[in-house]
Amino acid sequence: MTATILDGKATAAEIKDELRTRVKALAERGTTPGLGTVLVGSDPGSQAYVNGKHRDCAEVGIASIRRELPADASQEQLDGVLAELNADPACHGYIVQLPLPGHLDTQRTLEMIDPAKDADGLHPVNLGRLVLGYEGPLPCTPRGIVELLRRHDVALRGAKVAVIGRGNTVGRPLGLLLTRRSENATVTLCHTGTLDLAEQTRAADIVIVAAGVPGLLTADMITPGATVVDVGITRVIGADGKGRYTGDVDPEVAAVAGKLVPMPGGVGPMTRAMLLTNVVERAERQG
Numbered sequence: 001m002t003a004t005i006l007d008g009k010a011t012a013a014e015i016k017d018e019l020r021t022r023v024k025a026l027a028e029r030g031t032t033p034g035l036g037t038v039l040v041g042s043d044p045g046s047q048a049y050v051n052g053k054h055r056d057c058a059e060v061g062i063a064s065i066r067r068e069l070p071a072d073a074s075q076e077q078l079d080g081v082l083a084e085l086n087a088d089p090a091c092h093g094y095i096v097q098l099p100l101p102g103h104l105d106t107q108r109t110l111e112m113i114d115p116a117k118d119a120d121g122l123h124p125v126n127l128g129r130l131v132l133g134y135e136g137p138l139p140c141t142p143r144g145i146v147e148l149l150r151r152h153d154v155a156l157r158g159a160k161v162a163v164i165g166r167g168n169t170v171g172r173p174l175g176l177l178l179t180r181r182s183e184n185a186t187v188t189l190c191h192t193g194t195l196d197l198a199e200q201t202r203a204a205d206i207v208i209v210a211a212g213v214p215g216l217l218t219a220d221m222i223t224p225g226a227t228v229v230d231v232g233i234t235r236v237i238g239a240d241g242k243g244r245y246t247g248d249v250d251p252e253v254a255a256v257a258g259k260l261v262p263m264p265g266g267v268g269p270m271t272r273a274m275l276l277t278n279v280v281e282r283a284e285r286q287g
């Protein structure tokens with residue numbers, strides 16, 4: 001058996017089509033949604049991600065607001081940029097590209113974002129709202145995973161889901177999203193310290209891997225027909241000496257899984273589509 005591939009790129013394109021319609025409706029009310037990005041330093045990977053976000057914005061009619069600071073920018077300079085975006089009515093939502101250079105305080109920075117403009121859904125207030133079951137912007141990667149599964153009729157209600165990874169951007173909020181009453185999945189949140197990892201993953205209908213460990217999930221670790229989602233994205237140097245990105249799922253898993261969300265072409269494009277969705281929602285709420 002070879003797994004059916006759930007195409008995140010195609011699904012993200014569908015979502016962008018839907019957003020174009022919503023952006024037009026906003027334009028008729030005199031509002032153009034605006035997404036801000038704050039990039040500190042010139043890491044090529046981060047620059048590429050930020051460029052991708054602005055390309056996405058142009059595709060659906062969202063205005064781009066770019067702020068760039070040098071790698072040696074002070075916390076005060078960064079705080080100043082955030083204060084300015086918080087006050088700018090044209091900016092409905094923004095993100096601070098992570099990771100920040102080591103001398104800057106990530107926690108303090110994320111806490112400075114106006115929670116109403118938190119396009120990433122990573123502000124402590126919004127993560128708290130998620131814990132409590134209150135409305136608020138949702139973290140993009142977990143939301144993108146749930147949306148991709150929903151649009152491909154992968155049942156969550158009653159499903160056993162093993163999540164590998166407990167990070168603040170993916171694993172932990174994903175566990176919270178999947179256990180909301182509206183999803184009602186039963187989640188086992190595993191991590192690299194889980195002793196009986198294969199036992200946990202073999203018992204699952206759906207395995208979602210977000211550990212950042214290339215090849216962590218192997219074919220013997222899943223039950224035949226299971227749905228597998230690869231969230232890993234690690235830069236490795238190939239045999240040819242060139243850099244490339246690799247996921248957390250071993251390629252042989254495709255022969256055993258029923259459905260597979262691949263990397264690339266799976267969760268990444270969905271994450272980007274959810275960022276746009278969050279900004280359009282922010283604009284719809286702020287008017």
Ligand SMILES: Nc1nc(=O)c2c([nH]1)NC[C@@H]1CN(c3ccc(C(=O)N[C@@H](CCC(=O)O)C(=O)O)cc3)C=[N+]21
Pocket residue numbers: 049052095096097098099120140233263264265266267268269271272
């Ligand atoms: N504040 C903040 N928010 C983020 O959402 C955030 C961040 N910082 N820092 C870095 C990570 C990483 N991330 C990715 C998003 C899309 C792809 C993506 O679309 N990848 C393509 C492959 C690369 C491409 O073709 O562009 C794919 O999976 O098919 C990858 C990685 C968002 N992040």
